[in-house]
Amino acid sequence: MTTVACRDFLDRFDSSDSPRNGSPADLSVQAHLRHCPSCRSFVEDLGKIRAAGAQLAASDPEPPARIWFALRAELEKEGLISDTPSEVPSKSWLAELFSGKFSVLPRPVLAGGYLAALLAIAFGLSGPINSRINRQRWLDGTQSSTEPLSAQLMSAEKASFSSWPASETPVTASLHQNLEIVDNYISLCENSVREDPENELAREYLYEAYQQKADLLAQLNDR
Amino acid sequence: MSTAQFLPLRFNWKTGLLAPGLLLVASTAVFAHNIEKHFKVEPRSVVTIHNPSGKVVVKAWTKSEVMVIATHTSDKVEVDAEQTGNRVDVMTHQISNSISPEDLRADYQINVPEDAELQIHDDSGEVSVANVLGDMNVETVGAGVDLEDAAGYLTVRTVGGSFQCIRCAGRLEVSSISGSFKLLSLRSYHVHAQTSKGNILLDGEFLPNGIYRLKNYSGVIEVHFSPGDSFDLSATSLKGKVNSQASLIPPAHAHPVSKFGNAILGTFNAGHAKVELSSFDGTINILKRE
Numbered sequence: 001m002t003t004v005a006c007r008d009f010l011d012r013f014d015s016s017d018s019p020r021n022g023s024p025a026d027l028s029v030q031a032h033l034r035h036c037p038s039c040r041s042f043v044e045d046l047g048k049i050r051a052a053g054a055q056l057a058a059s060d061p062e063p064p065a066r067i068w069f070a071l072r073a074e075l076e077k078e079g080l081i082s083d084t085p086s087e088v089p090s091k092s093w094l095a096e097l098f099s100g101k102f103s104v105l106p107r108p109v110l111a112g113g114y115l116a117a118l119l120a121i122a123f124g125l126s127g128p129i130n131s132r133i134n135r136q137r138w139l140d141g142t143q144s145s146t147e148p149l150s151a152q153l154m155s156a157e158k159a160s161f162s163s164w165p166a167s168e169t170p171v172t173a174s175l176h177q178n179l180e181i182v183d184n185y186i187s188l189c190e191n192s193v194r195e196d197p198e199n200e201l202a203r204e205y206l207y208e209a210y211q212q213k214a215d216l217l218a219q220l221n222d223r
Numbered sequence: 224m225s226t227a228q229f230l231p232l233r234f235n236w237k238t239g240l241l242a243p244g245l246l247l248v249a250s251t252a253v254f255a256h257n258i259e260k261h262f263k264v265e266p267r268s269v270v271t272i273h274n275p276s277g278k279v280v281v282k283a284w285t286k287s288e289v290m291v292i293a294t295h296t297s298d299k300v301e302v303d304a305e306q307t308g309n310r311v312d313v314m315t316h317q318i319s320n321s322i323s324p325e326d327l328r329a330d331y332q333i334n335v336p337e338d339a340e341l342q343i344h345d346d347s348g349e350v351s352v353a354n355v356l357g358d359m360n361v362e363t364v365g366a367g368v369d370l371e372d373a374a375g376y377l378t379v380r381t382v383g384g385s386f387q388c389i390r391c392a393g394r395l396e397v398s399s400i401s402g403s404f405k406l407l408s409l410r411s412y413h414v415h416a417q418t419s420k421g422n423i424l425l426d427g428e429f430l431p432n433g434i435y436r437l438k439n440y441s442g443v444i445e446v447h448f449s450p451g452d453s454f455d456l457s458a459t460s461l462k463g464k465v466n467s468q469a470s471l472i473p474p475a476h477a478h479p480v481s482k483f484g485n486a487i488l489g490t491f492n493a494g495h496a497k498v499e500l501s502s503f504d505g506t507i508n509i510l511k512r513e
Contacts, residue, residue: 174383181419
């Protein structure tokens with residue numbers, strides 16, 4: 001078994017196979033991996049990327065119809081096809097398109113068209129998916145930071161109201177009235193954050209409203 | 224060192240006898256307590272005032288002395304004014320467990336040296352301070368606060384009380400929930416004003432390197448400027464409108480706030496001061512001074 005240096009590792013490492021198939025080259029690669037944390041980390045990352053790719057493929061997202069129309073329009077413009085599909089495009093239509101009328105085209109042209117279609121799908125889908133993931137992350141972050149605060153304030157408010165005498169002075173009435181105002185703003189801000197979780201201004205207003213509520217409750221408790 | 228004088232209230236017996244309806248008013252006034260105290264102080268004295276309800280009027284004078292005149296009508300409260308070193312503490316005490324809001328009321332007229340530092344707490348009523356140049360902290364619930372020709376580090380917090388500041392200088396920080404603010408003929412180099420439901424009006428000089436931050440949730444923020452002013456402006460209303468009469472040079476780089484809500488950003492003249500206006504769903508107006 002020969003030993004492998006890091007600089008040779010990439011040349012000898014075949015990413016399409018697992019480095020555990022027992023061939024001499026793979027054994028040397030495996031030996032290197034056992035002793036080199038950097039290359040091991042690289043292979044692990046590669047494995048994660050592969051797994052993520054497989055997961056994405058398994059979900060089999062249906063591309064929007066506009067992709068197929070755009071693709072078809074481009075092919076028609078280049079004179080590669082002339083017919084217009086009569087029905088809503090579907091995957092079977094695509095298969096027919098590539099296996100039927102395009103069968104006369106040279107393979108490299110077909111491959112290029114297919115690749116272009118895949119790229120268009122990837123770009124078309126990655127924007128909305130990333131955006132959704134980002135939104136969810138922001139929402140989760142805001143919720144995890146505000147939920148305990150909100151719960152604490154609610155319990156402080158309950159405690160404050162339960163120990164409160166029946167008759168109110170003008171000062172405590174004013175505090176309660178302003179507490180209602182702040183509660184209303186908290187509700188408005190929470191809605192805004194839910195609608196647009198990435199909006200840092202809305203979050204800032206929400207946090208400040210919580211702060212105001214805490215100040216008001218502290219003032220009420222002091223009396 | 225202090226001297227105290229208990230001033231008897233004048234009572235018009237003729238009115239009391241001729242108009243029995245007025246007798247009640249007059250007899251209430253018979254029990255009014257007026258207290259006047261004087262305290263010699265050194266420069267940069269501190270005066271603290273704690274009054275649950277009533278009017279607090281503070282004025283600067285040229286004497287090295289603090290004068291406290293207090294008036295209250297109820298026997299259920301008493302007024303204390305004491306000196307500890309260079310500090311004078313003025314306080315309204317509740318001396319009965321059962322007391323109505325009206326009984327709590329005490330009014331003060333206080334004269335202090337120009338450089339005195341003030342700490343005022345007045346829940347309801349009114350606070351008015353004029354010509355005091357020392358630092359100042361005012362806290363109220365419903366009481367409105369009026370400052371005139373004040374300087375130093377001014378911090379004002381109200382819950383529902385309005386705030387007005389005429390010819391204020393120094394550093395100003397004011398916050399409220401539902402109070403409105405008027406900052407007129409302002410000469411401050413640092414202003415941070417925040418209210419939830421109130422309006423904010425700023426009409427004054429934008430000093431070079433000054434920072435002016437006004438913020439509310441709803442209501443109107445209005446800022447007046449002159450053609451000779453110089454400031455960098457950032458005005459953003461998340462759900463409301465922003466109107467500006469200033470011809471601004473747009474910023475070189477996109478500002479992060481510009482992607483949220485309605486925003487007007489840019490530089491007016493050389494941009495020496497920084498003006499940041501922000502509202503949740505209120506309107507922001509940047510208007511040319513008439």
